[in-house]
Amino acid sequence: MAMALRAASRVLLRAGSRLGRREAVDGARRFANKRVLVETEGAAGATRIAVMKFRNPPVNSLSLDFLTEFVISLEKLENDKSIRGVILTSDSLKRGNQTKVAATEKTEEKRATRDHGGRLQERPGIFSAGLDLLEMYGRNPAHYAEYWKAVQELWLRLYLSSLTLMSAINGASPAGGCLLAITCDYRIMADNPKYTIGLNESLLGIVAPFWLKDNYVNTIGHRAAERALQLGTLFPPAEALKVGVVDEVVPEDQVHSKTLSVMAKWLAIPDHSRQLTKTMMRKATADNLIKQREADIQNFASFISRDSIQKSLHMYLEKLKHKKG
Numbered sequence: 001m002a003m004a005l006r007a008a009s010r011v012l013l014r015a016g017s018r019l020g021r022r023e024a025v026d027g028a029r030r031f032a033n034k035r036v037l038v039e040t041e042g043a044a045g046a047t048r049i050a051v052m053k054f055r056n057p058p059v060n061s062l063s064l065d066f067l068t069e070f071v072i073s074l075e076k077l078e079n080d081k082s083i084r085g086v087i088l089t090s091d092s093l094k095r096g097n098q099t100k101v102a103a104t105e106k107t108e109e110k111r112a113t114r115d116h117g118g119r120l121q122e123r124p125g126i127f128s129a130g131l132d133l134l135e136m137y138g139r140n141p142a143h144y145a146e147y148w149k150a151v152q153e154l155w156l157r158l159y160l161s162s163l164t165l166m167s168a169i170n171g172a173s174p175a176g177g178c179l180l181a182i183t184c185d186y187r188i189m190a191d192n193p194k195y196t197i198g199l200n201e202s203l204l205g206i207v208a209p210f211w212l213k214d215n216y217v218n219t220i221g222h223r224a225a226e227r228a229l230q231l232g233t234l235f236p237p238a239e240a241l242k243v244g245v246v247d248e249v250v251p252e253d254q255v256h257s258k259t260l261s262v263m264a265k266w267l268a269i270p271d272h273s274r275q276l277t278k279t280m281m282r283k284a285t286a287d288n289l290i291k292q293r294e295a296d297i298q299n300f301a302s303f304i305s306r307d308s309i310q311k312s313l314h315m316y317l318e319k320l321k322h323k324k325g
Ligand SMILES: CCC/C=C/C(=O)SCCNC(=O)CCNC(=O)[C@H](O)C(C)(C)COP(=O)([O-])OP(=O)([O-])OC[C@H]1O[C@@H](n2cnc3c(N)ncnc32)[C@H](O)[C@@H]1OP(=O)([O-])[O-]
Pocket: 058, 059, 061, 114, 123, 126, 128, 129, 130, 131, 132, 133, 134, 151, 172, 174, 175, 176, 177, 179, 200, 201, 204, 207, 208, 209, 212, 317, 320, 321, 324
């Protein structure tokens, strides 16, 4: 398993260095790729916490580039012995902090065009819109296979991370956004009824993979997961709390401070015993994917290539476009 993860990581690292996007280094306290900003909190030499902020405008979708940069950043944190806890959150609340992006990739070209002037607008109130639909629509099977491998890698890395992971959910969190959250050890969501979280794949005409389903079952229980997966339920905060998709709901302006204070409690537990316990709880679920990764990739690539599925995705994308009126 470790070998498989290391090999996949080397592929991602090579891709990452090709991207060559590192743009800010401030000692050991802050580093950034184009789409993920990492800030560390705590005195040098002491235990520190890192905050990984997603900033992939407009909706923090999990594009292939985002996945690559995310995994590289996470690996960097895993290798930094002074870091014991990581908070995942969206940078999108920072209005006006827009990123000038050269419109080189196909998906970004489309967005930059829509956004007259080449600036991609970050939308507030979005944790992550989930998998990038443009990576799954109108491409070829080889691309779908490459994309799915990166999605699997993200999930494995997060699910098996030895770090204490928490999500500070400051916005909508459908499907892949919910994936990010439920791999964490603890989830705190902003109390804003406009924000919803859940695995809504069935509404798009697609199906959550078995390993994500297992993660969901482990989080909210079999019956609740069975119902929520079939209906593609997106829970507003109070319901998400009730069903157990999130662990706490707090006023929006307290999400970060609350997450820090919960993190401090978790970090009071000795690492070795907490990590061994986490592995004991999660290993079997992760191993189910590890032993059939290639089959899962082929299955996804052939499923998503089907005409009927492409048609469903097309309709969903159209619906998203037209909802704006
Ligand atoms: C691993 C397991 C399987 C997981 C599967 C998934 O995750 S499947 C994914 C499941 N995810 C969902 O079902 C979430 C679908 N998205 C939403 O529900 C809403 O966009 C929102 C609530 C996230 C934000 O609402 P809002 O009113 O603030 O924003 P807006 O709606 O106006 O969108 C702005 C622009 O972004 C575009 N775009 C949006 N999402 C995606 C995407 N995922 N990808 C690519 N693009 C996306 C949208 O088309 C629009 O483009 P346009 O027209 O400017 O060219």
